[in-house]
Amino acid sequence: MKKIIITGALGQIGTELVVKCRQLYGTENVLATDINEPEADSEVAQGPFQVLDVTDKDKMFKTVEEFGADTIMHMAALLSAVAEKRPMFAWELNMGGLMNALEAAREYNLQFFTPSSIGAFGSSTPKVNTPQVTIQRPSTMYGVNKVAGELLCQYYFEKFGVDTRSVRFPGLISYVKEPGGGTTDYAVEIYFEAVRKGEYKSFIDKGTYMDMMFMDDAIDAIIKLMEADGGKLIHRNAYNLSGMSIEPEMVKNAIQEYYPDFKLSYDVDPDRQSIADTWPDNIDVSCARAEWGFDPQYDLDKMTKTMLEAIENKEGVK
Ligand code: SER
Numbered sequence: 001m002k003k004i005i006i007t008g009a010l011g012q013i014g015t016e017l018v019v020k021c022r023q024l025y026g027t028e029n030v031l032a033t034d035i036n037e038p039e040a041d042s043e044v045a046q047g048p049f050q051v052l053d054v055t056d057k058d059k060m061f062k063t064v065e066e067f068g069a070d071t072i073m074h075m076a077a078l079l080s081a082v083a084e085k086r087p088m089f090a091w092e093l094n095m096g097g098l099m100n101a102l103e104a105a106r107e108y109n110l111q112f113f114t115p116s117s118i119g120a121f122g123s124s125t126p127k128v129n130t131p132q133v134t135i136q137r138p139s140t141m142y143g144v145n146k147v148a149g150e151l152l153c154q155y156y157f158e159k160f161g162v163d164t165r166s167v168r169f170p171g172l173i174s175y176v177k178e179p180g181g182g183t184t185d186y187a188v189e190i191y192f193e194a195v196r197k198g199e200y201k202s203f204i205d206k207g208t209y210m211d212m213m214f215m216d217d218a219i220d221a222i223i224k225l226m227e228a229d230g231g232k233l234i235h236r237n238a239y240n241l242s243g244m245s246i247e248p249e250m251v252k253n254a255i256q257e258y259y260p261d262f263k264l265s266y267d268v269d270p271d272r273q274s275i276a277d278t279w280p281d282n283i284d285v286s287c288a289r290a291e292w293g294f295d296p297q298y299d300l301d302k303m304t305k306t307m308l309e310a311i312e313n314k315e316g317v318k
Contacts, residue, residue, distance in 0.1 A: 003029050005069040007054050007101065008076030009044055010034040012172060012179040013115065013218065017073065019043050020219045031067045035076070054097030057104075064104045073222070074101035074114040080142035081272050082181030087141035094145040102152060105162045112164045113226055114153065116238035118211055119183075120146035120168055123278040130280040132240050132287040140275055153237040165225050166238035167288070170211030172218050173303060175310040183275045187212050187251060191307040194255045194262050195315055202248045203269035209281035213243035214298035214306070221294055228292035235287045243296040243303070245282030254304040 004021050008014045009032035021030045032038070033052035038045040052063055054076045064072065076097050083090035098114060105112040121130060122138035136147050146168075153164035171184025178192065179185050186204045193200040204210075213221075221241055230236075252264040288294035298306070312318045 002071075003031075003067060003069045004071040004073060005031045005033060005064055005067055006073045006075060007033050007052060007097070008074070009049070010036055010038055011075055011077075012174065012177050013169075013215070014075040015044060015177040016174065016215055016219050017075065017222060018047070020223065021073075022047055024223065031063070031069065033063065054100055055092060057100040060100050060104050061107065064108050064110070069108065069110055071111040071226070072101055072105055072113070074098060074112070077115075077145070078142070079179060079182035080117075080119050080140055080275055081183050081185075083142040083145065084140055084271065084275065090141045090145060094142070095148060098145075098149050098152065102156050102162065102164070105164070106156060106160050110162075111226065112153070112156070112162055113222060114149060114164075114166055116146045116150050116166050116168045117142070118168055118170050118242075118279050118283060119143045119275075120150060120238075121278070121280050121283075125280060127281045130240065130283040132235050132284060139278055143278075150237045157236065163230060165228075165233070165236050167221060167225060167241045168238050168283070169218060170213050170242045170283070172215050173212055173307065174215035175307050175314065176215070183272045183279070184210055184212060186248065187246070190248070190251050190255070190264070191304070192311055194259055195308060195311040195317055198259060198261060199263040199265070201265050201267045203267060203272055204248060204276055205266060205268045205273055206249050207247050208273070208276050209245050209247045210276060210279055211242035211245050211283050213241060213296060214303040217243050217296035217298055221288075221296070224294065225288075225292055232291055234291055239288040239291070239294070240283040240285050241288055241294060241296075242283050242285050243298055244300050246300055250300060251304070254300050255308070257301070258305070258308050
């Protein structure tokens with residue numbers, strides 16, 4: 001990777017991926033793109049940036065060509081809960097954008113990354129220690145998009161030789177950018193509200209286990225996978241990844257180590273709960289570990305400490 005174009009650069013992952021890639025490969029070698037303009041003082045704005053709607057194929061091709069990219073990291077997509085509210089738009093954006101990015105990769109010989117998700121699983125998938133290769137019959141538009149995306153990436157690799165690489169991300173937890181419209185968002189909001197208010201009302205019910213991962217581990221995983229020897233990748237589209245399997249009471253207990261008075265209550269959102277109920281409790285990440293050395297560093301306690309300290313700094317509390 002020398003000249004990288006990143007779509008969805010102002011999204012939850014893109015915001016931090018841009019910064020990391022610029023540190024590693026040089027600011028001028030990473031073109032951030034998004035449908036929105038960045039804030040002038042944001043980190044993303046401190047290097048090359050271009051407005052790009054990923055459904056605009058001509059503009060995407062022109063942008064790739066002018067920048068002289070050799071890699072595309074396609075991050076622009078709607079998350080699960082909002083995709084469920086706007087399924088047709090989700091199809092247009094998630095699938096239309098992906099096809100344009102894959103076509104750009106084919107036309108300009110780019111290495112390619114896009115994330116899949118635990119949303120690619122459904123209620124008929126084994127819920128515990130979910131295997132790398134298993135039943136994938138999701139019941140959400142987001143899940144349908146992710147399964148189709150995995151298959152398309154595999155197709156472009158086999159049919160056209162495009163170097164497509166992908167992972168199934170769990171819920172990603174970060175203090176830099178709050179997510180928008182995901183089922184796993186409670187696990188981010190809970191930390192912000194713990195610092196801001198000392199209490200949180202969860203829209204996901206107690207006892208609902210889902211896989212999660214701290215953002216630093218997610219970004220490191222992307223870089224590691226993209227740098228890995230392609231010859232060693234057996235399951236490239238897409239690798240199961242997780243840092244921990246948690247449910248809200250576990251997060252509460254971890255927060256109470258630092259905020260003993262923290263209170264967690266529940267106001268379950270039936271829409272998001274019904275999505276969560278179809279996702280695995282915990283997935284098996286052994287293929288990612290064996291094939292390219294996936295090695296997450298954050299467990300729940302380390303992540304909790306890091307999240308609380310960073311949010312306190314950000315909010316100017318304590
Ligand atoms: N965090 C995502 C979501 O909840 C999972 O891919 O939609």
